[in-house]
Amino acid sequence: MNSAKIRIAIVRLSALGDIINTAVVLQIIRKYYPDAVIDWYVEEAFAPIINNHPLLNEVIAVPMKRIKKTKSVTLLRETIRNLRSRHPYHQIIDAQGLLKSAIVASMLPGKVHGFDRASAREGLAAWFYDTTSHIPYETSVIRRNVMIITEALDIPFSDTLIEQKTPVFSRGSDPYENKISLVIGASWPSKCYPKEHFATLCDLLPYPCYLIWGSEREYDDAQWIAQHSSNAHLAPKMSLSTLVSFIDHCALIIGNDTGPTHIAWAMNRPSITLFGPTTERMIYPTPINIGIKSPSEVDIFHINRNDFSINQIDPHLIAAKAKELL
Incomplete structure (x- = not known):
C-alpha cells in the first residue's frame, strides 16, 4: 500500500x-x-x-x-x-x-x-x-x-x-503499588472462579487484594469475599478509563477470562488468567502474562457454556504462580 x-x-x-x-x-x-x-x-x-x-x-x-x-x-x-x-x-x-x-x-x-x-x-x-x-x-x-x-x-x-509492544493505553507516572487486583466477574457464570476459592486465594497472597466488580451481582460477590478474607478489599466503582489506570498501578492482576483481566497484558503488567470453558487461545502468553487452565477439554468451535470446571483450579496453585510473578 x-x-x-x-x-x-x-x-x-x-x-x-x-x-x-x-x-x-x-x-x-x-x-x-x-x-x-x-x-x-x-x-x-x-x-x-x-x-x-x-x-x-x-x-x-x-x-x-x-x-x-x-x-x-x-x-x-x-x-x-x-x-x-x-x-x-x-x-x-x-x-x-x-x-x-x-x-x-x-x-x-x-x-x-x-x-x-x-x-x-x-x-x-x-x-x-x-x-x-x-x-x-x-x-x-x-x-x-x-x-x-x-x-x-x-x-x-x-x-x-x-x-515488543509499548503499553496500549495512556498511563500515568505514578509508581506501581504493592497491591493485587482480582477480576471476579465474567460474561458467563461458567467463566467465573468461585467466590469461595477467591476468598481462600486472598488469604494466601502477600499483598492486599482489591476486588474489581462491575455489576450488582459482582458487587454482592465481592462483599462476600471481603467478609470471608481479611486480605480482601472492595475496589471502588470505576469508569473504563479509571479501570485502566487502576490495573496499571497493580503489582499483579488475577482474574477470569474477561476484558478487565486482559487490560493487564495490554499495559504490560503481570497477570494470571483463569480458564474453564475457554483456553489460552484468548490471551498472548508472555513470561509475565500466564494462564491456568482447568482439566476440561475445550472445543473452541462449540464452546460449552455449562463447563464449570474452573471450579477445579486449586487456589494454592494460583497463589504459587502469583508469588513467582511477584
Missing part, C-alpha cells in the same frame, strides 16, 4: 476484551504509516476504553445494542445515514468477523477487508468483503487481530510486533 497519508477504518464493535486485545494494532500501524488517519468503529457502550486514544483520529460509537433493544427505526436510519456519509477510506478492516460488524463495515465508503468464509467467526460475514485473509480460527485471538490488519495494510507480520 502507498506510504502516503491514508485513511483507515477499523471495525471492532465488541466485546470489551476483544477491543482491548485489538488496540495493540494502532502502534503497529503507526510504525509503518506514521501519518495515517485511523478511525475506530465501536459499540457505543465500549467507546470510553478507546476515546481520546492518542493514535486514533476519531472513535465512532455505533449504537447496535440500543437499536436492538429499542427497535427504533428512526435510530436505525440515522445510524445508517451517518455510516454512509463518512469520508471515503483507503482501507476498511473488519477485525471481528461477525455478520453485524461486516454489515457496518460494508456501509462505509471504501474497500473492505476481512476474514474469509473458512476463518470468520460467522462465515456469512465474508460475503460483505472485497478482499479476505485466511487466518485459522484456532489461532490466538491477539495474533488473529494483528494478522488481519497487517495483511490488509501490507505490513510484514511477525510475533515481534506483538512482543
Whole structure:
C-alpha cells in the first residue's frame, strides 16, 4: 500500500476484551504509516476504553445494542445515514468477523477487508468483503487481530510486533503499588472462579487484594469475599478509563477470562488468567502474562457454556504462580 497519508477504518464493535486485545494494532500501524488517519468503529457502550486514544483520529460509537433493544427505526436510519456519509477510506478492516460488524463495515465508503468464509467467526460475514485473509480460527485471538490488519495494510507480520509492544493505553507516572487486583466477574457464570476459592486465594497472597466488580451481582460477590478474607478489599466503582489506570498501578492482576483481566497484558503488567470453558487461545502468553487452565477439554468451535470446571483450579496453585510473578 502507498506510504502516503491514508485513511483507515477499523471495525471492532465488541466485546470489551476483544477491543482491548485489538488496540495493540494502532502502534503497529503507526510504525509503518506514521501519518495515517485511523478511525475506530465501536459499540457505543465500549467507546470510553478507546476515546481520546492518542493514535486514533476519531472513535465512532455505533449504537447496535440500543437499536436492538429499542427497535427504533428512526435510530436505525440515522445510524445508517451517518455510516454512509463518512469520508471515503483507503482501507476498511473488519477485525471481528461477525455478520453485524461486516454489515457496518460494508456501509462505509471504501474497500473492505476481512476474514474469509473458512476463518470468520460467522462465515456469512465474508460475503460483505472485497478482499479476505485466511487466518485459522484456532489461532490466538491477539495474533488473529494483528494478522488481519497487517495483511490488509501490507505490513510484514511477525510475533515481534506483538512482543515488543509499548503499553496500549495512556498511563500515568505514578509508581506501581504493592497491591493485587482480582477480576471476579465474567460474561458467563461458567467463566467465573468461585467466590469461595477467591476468598481462600486472598488469604494466601502477600499483598492486599482489591476486588474489581462491575455489576450488582459482582458487587454482592465481592462483599462476600471481603467478609470471608481479611486480605480482601472492595475496589471502588470505576469508569473504563479509571479501570485502566487502576490495573496499571497493580503489582499483579488475577482474574477470569474477561476484558478487565486482559487490560493487564495490554499495559504490560503481570497477570494470571483463569480458564474453564475457554483456553489460552484468548490471551498472548508472555513470561509475565500466564494462564491456568482447568482439566476440561475445550472445543473452541462449540464452546460449552455449562463447563464449570474452573471450579477445579486449586487456589494454592494460583497463589504459587502469583508469588513467582511477584
